[in-house]
Amino acid sequence: MQMRKSSRSEIGDRPSWFLFERSKSMSGSCLKFGIATALTILSASMASAQEAVNADEMAALCHGGGLSTCVSATIPAAGTQAVQGWMSPDVGAAWAAGYKGKGVTITIVDDFSSTSRFSGNFGVGVQTQRHGEWTREEASMIAPFATIRSKDFSTSSAVSLAPGLNVLNLSYGMYAKAGYRLNQIGWSPEEASIISYATKGTAVVSKAAGNDAVAVGGVTGGQQDYLDLALVGKASAIFVGALSTNGTTSNKAQLAWYSNYAGSNTLVQSHFLVVGVTGDKTGLYGTSFAAPIISGYAAIIGSKFTKATATQITNDLLNTARTDTLVNYSAAVYGKGEASLSRALAPVAIK
Numbered sequence: 001m002q003m004r005k006s007s008r009s010e011i012g013d014r015p016s017w018f019l020f021e022r023s024k025s026m027s028g029s030c031l032k033f034g035i036a037t038a039l040t041i042l043s044a045s046m047a048s049a050q051e052a053v054n055a056d057e058m059a060a061l062c063h064g065g066g067l068s069t070c071v072s073a074t075i076p077a078a079g080t081q082a083v084q085g086w087m088s089p090d091v092g093a094a095w096a097a098g099y100k101g102k103g104v105t106i107t108i109v110d111d112f113s114s115t116s117r118f119s120g121n122f123g124v125g126v127q128t129q130r131h132g133e134w135t136r137e138e139a140s141m142i143a144p145f146a147t148i149r150s151k152d153f154s155t156s157s158a159v160s161l162a163p164g165l166n167v168l169n170l171s172y173g174m175y176a177k178a179g180y181r182l183n184q185i186g187w188s189p190e191e192a193s194i195i196s197y198a199t200k201g202t203a204v205v206s207k208a209a210g211n212d213a214v215a216v217g218g219v220t221g222g223q224q225d226y227l228d229l230a231l232v233g234k235a236s237a238i239f240v241g242a243l244s245t246n247g248t249t250s251n252k253a254q255l256a257w258y259s260n261y262a263g264s265n266t267l268v269q270s271h272f273l274v275v276g277v278t279g280d281k282t283g284l285y286g287t288s289f290a291a292p293i294i295s296g297y298a299a300i301i302g303s304k305f306t307k308a309t310a311t312q313i314t315n316d317l318l319n320t321a322r323t324d325t326l327v328n329y330s331a332a333v334y335g336k337g338e339a340s341l342s343r344a345l346a347p348v349a350i351k
Contacts, residue, residue, distance in 0.1 A: 081144050084123035086278045088246045090341035091142060094300050099345060101143025101299035103306060105162035108136040108169045108292075109151045109194070120284040134284065135171045135292045142296025145303065151190075158193035165302040165310060166203040168194060169295040171288035173210055173225035182230055191227060198234035201311035206294040207231055208287040209241040209272070215263025215332075216272065233267040236310040238317065239335070242290040246276035247325030247338050254327040255334065259287055262335035271314075272335025273321055297341050305350050312350050320344040 081100070083092035094100070110132030119128045122141060129137070132150060140148050146167075151159055153172055174191060187195065197203035207228065212220035216239050217228045231237040241261060247253030253276060255261060262272040275293045279285035298313050305313070321337035323329040329337065 082123070084141065086123065086276075086281045087142065088276065088341060091296075091300075094341055094345055095144075097304075097345070099300045099304045101146030101296065102303045104143065104165045104167060104299040104302040105147045105149060106139050106143065106167045106169060106295050106299055107149040107151055107159060107162075108132055108139060108171075108295075109153050109159060109190070110135050110169070110171055111154075112150050112152045113154070120282050122282055122284075131171070131288065135169060135288060138289060139169055139292035139295045139299075142293055143299035143303075146296070146299040153190070156188040156190055158189040159197070161197070161203060165299075165306075165308070165313065166197070167295045167298045167302070167310075168197065168203050168205045169292050170194065170205065170227070171208045171291045172227075173208070174227035175223045175225055178219040178222055178224045180224075180226065182226070185226060185230075187230075191230070194227075195230050195234070197310075198231055198237040201235040201309060201314075203236060204295075204298045204310045204314050205231065205234070205237045206291045206298065207237060207239050208291040209239045210260040211242075211258040211286050211288075212260055213258055214260055215265070216260050216268045217265070218260070218263065232265065232271075234271075236314040237271055238294055238314060239268060239272045240287060240290040240294045241272065241274040241335070242277040242285075242287045243274050243326075243338065244276070245278055247322070249324050252325055252327045253338065256285070258285070259290075261333045262331060264332055266331075269331045269335045271318060273317065273339045274326070274334050274337065275339050294339060297339055297344065300341060301344050304345055308350055316344050316347070316350045320346070 081095065083089070111130050112132040114130060117128045117130055119126055120134060121127070122137060132152070136148055136150060140146070147162065149162070159168060194205060198205040209216055210225055210228065212218070214220050217224060217232065228239070242256040242259040243253040244256045245253045255274065256277060262269045273294060275290050277285060277289050294317065297317060301313050301316060302308060317339055318336045320340050320343035322340045322343070323334070323337040325338050326334050
């Protein structure tokens with residue numbers, strides 16, 4: 001049984017910046033796979049890192065010091081706190097009300113040490129970064145007061161939690177030949193910890209749905225994302241699909257052509273959200289860039305409802321999603337609907 005954590009792209013003519021599912025070959029009972037870029041499998045010899053003056057030096061420092069998780073001291077653009085054109089207007093309204101993610105920790109589990117980089121622009125100028133540096137920057141721009149941690153996904157150590165509300169961002173998948181049962185899989189401590197947190201509701205887990213235009217957990221190229229399957233039905237897990245734009249009632253959005261959808265499993269439908277990924281504005285496409293938006297939203301909500309549990313935050317996001325901003329809404333496509341930060345923040349309290 002061989003499994004991998006991959007950075008392959010789903011369609012051959014996609015440009016190199018269409019990056020979302022990284023893979024690492026493993027053998028035996030230990031799973032390790034997932035982020036993809038256009039039909040290219042990238043090396044996954046990665047260590048944890050944080051963006052500082054020199055990302056490569058910081059990566060070496062963190063890895064050499066025996067750390068598997070680094071707290072980001074400086075994140076590019078995190079201090080700008082300007083609402084960008086790719087964001088929902090709800091973000092600016094949340095900031096104006098004083099909710100910016102303070103007191104919440106977002107851990108980005110991703111690539112922080114490979115040599116693979118690609119270019120994009122979140123509205124602060126063109127940058128060329130690793131996949132994890134992009135997803136981390138995006139989450140930090142949505143929730144600028146949140147504490148951001150970086151965990152390289154090639155390590156096998158468990159993901160640690162900080163005091164207070166924790167949000168885990170997973171813009172990757174764990175792929176292997178289709179047909180295995182979950183009880184056949186011996187997860188590494190990293191993924192085992194993530195699955196446990198989602199099961200117990202001790203961290204909000206925002207999981208990119210994938211970019212194969214199939215139902216979550218579906219077979220593509222003879223493979224399945226077993227991390228998706230392991231998170232189905234878990235209390236504080238959210239699968240995140242991509243819309244081609246942010247929806248409004250007058251200009252409804254539709255699922256991006258590449259995005260995985262909820263499918264017929266009602267357990268997936270009930271934990272599936274969509275958000276706009278406006279690649280025409282940023283040059284960045286894929287559900288990899290949908291998940292950090294939900295991670296940021298969860299942190300913002302947690303900075304208002306400071307005593308809420310991860311499961312309560314998860315349910316608040318799911319139960320306040322909109323369906324009136326979507327073209328031909330169907331639960332099998334959009335799950336609960338388009339995440340609405342304003343509606344999620346509206347209650348005086350959440351249960």
